[in-house]
Amino acid sequence: MEMATFSVSSATIIKDSLSRTSLLSTKNRKPLLPLSLCLTLKASNSTLTVASMSYDKQLAAAKNAASLAARLCQKVQKVLLQADVQSKSDKSPVTVADYGSQAVVSVVLQKELGSASFSLVAEEDSGDLRKKEGKETLRRIIELVNETLASDGTYGNAPLFEEDVLAAIDSGRSEGGPSGQHWVLDPIDGTKGFLRGDQYAIALGLLDEGKVVLGVLACPNLPLASLASHNPQDDQEKVGCLFYAQVGSGTYMQSLDGSAPIKVHVTDLDNPEEASFFESFEAAHSLHDLSSLIAKKLGVRAPPVRIDSQAKYGALSRGDGAIYLRFPHKGYREKIWDHAAGYLVVAEAGGVVSDAAGNPLDFSKGRYLDLHEGIIVTNQKLMPALLKAVKDSLNEKASSL
Numbered sequence: 122m123e124m125a126t127f128s129v130s131s132a133t134i135i136k137d138s139l140s141r142t143s144l145l146s147t148k149n150r151k152p153l154l155p156l157s158l159c160l161t162l163k164a165s166n167s168t169l170t171v172a173s174m175s176y177d178k179q180l181a182a183a184k185n186a187a188s189l190a191a192r193l194c195q196k197v198q199k200v201l202l203q204a205d206v207q208s209k210s211d212k213s214p215v216t217v218a219d220y221g222s223q224a225v226v227s228v229v230l231q232k233e234l235g236s237a238s239f240s241l242v243a244e245e246d247s248g249d250l251r252k253k254e255g256k257e258t259l260r261r262i263i264e265l266v267n268e269t270l271a272s273d274g275t276y277g278n279a280p281l282f283e284e285d286v287l288a289a290i291d292s293g294r295s296e297g298g299p300s301g302q303h304w305v306l307d308p309i310d311g312t313k314g315f316l317r318g319d320q321y322a323i324a325l326g327l328l329d330e331g332k333v334v335l336g337v338l339a340c341p342n343l344p345l346a347s348l349a350s351h352n353p354q355d356d357q358e359k360v361g362c363l364f365y366a367q368v369g370s371g372t373y374m375q376s377l378d379g380s381a382p383i384k385v386h387v388t389d390l391d392n393p394e395e396a397s398f399f400e401s402f403e404a405a406h407s408l409h410d411l412s413s414l415i416a417k418k419l420g421v422r423a424p425p426v427r428i429d430s431q432a433k434y435g436a437l438s439r440g441d442g443a444i445y446l447r448f449p450h451k452g453y454r455e456k457i458w459d460h461a462a463g464y465l466v467v468a469e470a471g472g473v474v475s476d477a478a479g480n481p482l483d484f485s486k487g488r489y490l491d492l493h494e495g496i497i498v499t500n501q502k503l504m505p506a507l508l509k510a511v512k513d514s515l516n517e518k519a520s521s522l
């Protein structure tokens with residue numbers, strides 16, 4: 122890990138509404154860094170020197186890994202969408218893409234950063250692929266992974282064999298936790314969207330001492346222009362976004378084919394009546410009735426925008442919508458790979474992500490998030506009103522049972 126030092130003439134330590142401490146430049150009130158990531162604070166000659174972690178090298182590797190995995194997924198989705206109806210009901214393409222994407226990310230990260238202390242918390246494992254029925258799927262995955270790595274020119278000199286690919290997939294069995302560094306990966310988030318030809322994301326985050334410090338979201342089908350001006354009829358529309366954020370450095374978006382990055386921000390809207398909100402496409406993943414009640418209490422006029430996957434976090438980080446509501450059915454436990462990357466992409470763009478009670482998300486507890494009820498996301502200005510609407514709606518729902 123590298124260290125970056127920077128100096129400011131005057132700084133204040135602040136605590137925000139979610140009890141996060143940050144170092145704030147007194148001169149322009151710009152947040153400099155979460156305090157947990159400042160290593161030394163030295164004051165001399167009225168200048169404060171701050172040494173902080175820099176994750177530039179990990180970020181470059183993560184962007185490469187997610188972009189290459191996206192290339193693999195796009196290839197599979199293209200074939201899938203051209204297939205006839207009968208073979209579309211066969212779920213194996215998504216399986217091949219899920220495993221293939223996980224293998225590519227694991228291989229690229231280890232080639233770039235070394236494998237000595239590599240730890241990955243990821244959705245898939247090779248259990249089914251090691252069974253006799255998994256052999257044909259495994260053969261297709263190995264082929265696809267090798268083709269994808271070779272297409273980059275950097276990684277493809279020596280082809281990977283069966284055991285290499287299985288090991289790469291299984292490197293994702295880490296339990297994560299509060300100490301050390303752990304990569305967090307959803308190789309395809311929004312598998313249902315992937316099958317429909319809609320939105321999905323390759324979501325890669327990095328935890329350091331239990332905090333998310335990097336977030337990369339590759340969204341191959343997300344339009345580069347705002348969803349607010351999206352025209353589904355326009356087949357010339359440019360799609361394929363890569364969002365990335367490093368803690369303390371803001372959020373950027375570039376096209377998956379490598380345009381210059383632009384800094385993005387959440388909306389600065391403060392009137393909920395003008396806000397639009399995102400929710401899961403799949404009613405099985407989030408209670409649409411509850412979101413609609415919350416939106417009504419807030420006075421939101423626009424209908425919900427339903428899209429799959431963490432593409433919702435990406436879209437929100439650039440102000441396409443103002444609110445994301447996620448209320449899974451009772452008993453569902455959220456996994457860290459469904460939120461880690463998206464969380465940082467939104468937080469670094471100025472947004473707030475919390476559970477339904479306003480508590481910050483805790484990614485340090487292993488593979489699952491312990492949450493109160495659901496996840497809500499919006500900007501700083503709208504959060505107080507949103508929290509109230511959520512509380513009132515949950516009470517109303519409870520008393521009607």
Ligand SMILES: Nc1ncnc2c1ncn2[C@@H]1O[C@H](COP(=O)(O)OS(=O)(=O)O)[C@@H](OP(=O)(O)O)[C@H]1O
Nearest residue numbers: 309310311312401402403405406428429430449453
């Ligand atoms: N029952 C239930 N409740 C809540 N959430 C669930 C549920 N089942 C699955 N999942 C997770 O939802 C992930 C897909 O993200 P979204 O819900 O945002 O997208 S979608 O619109 O529903 O496709 C999806 O991620 P992937 O499995 O990576 O696609 C799941 O982790």
Ligand SMILES: [Mg+2]
Nearest residue numbers: 307310311459
């Ligand atoms: Mg997921």
Ligand SMILES: [Mg+2]
Nearest residue numbers: 244307309310
């Ligand atoms: Mg997934």
Ligand SMILES: [Mg+2]
Nearest residue numbers: 244309311312
């Ligand atoms: Mg899944």
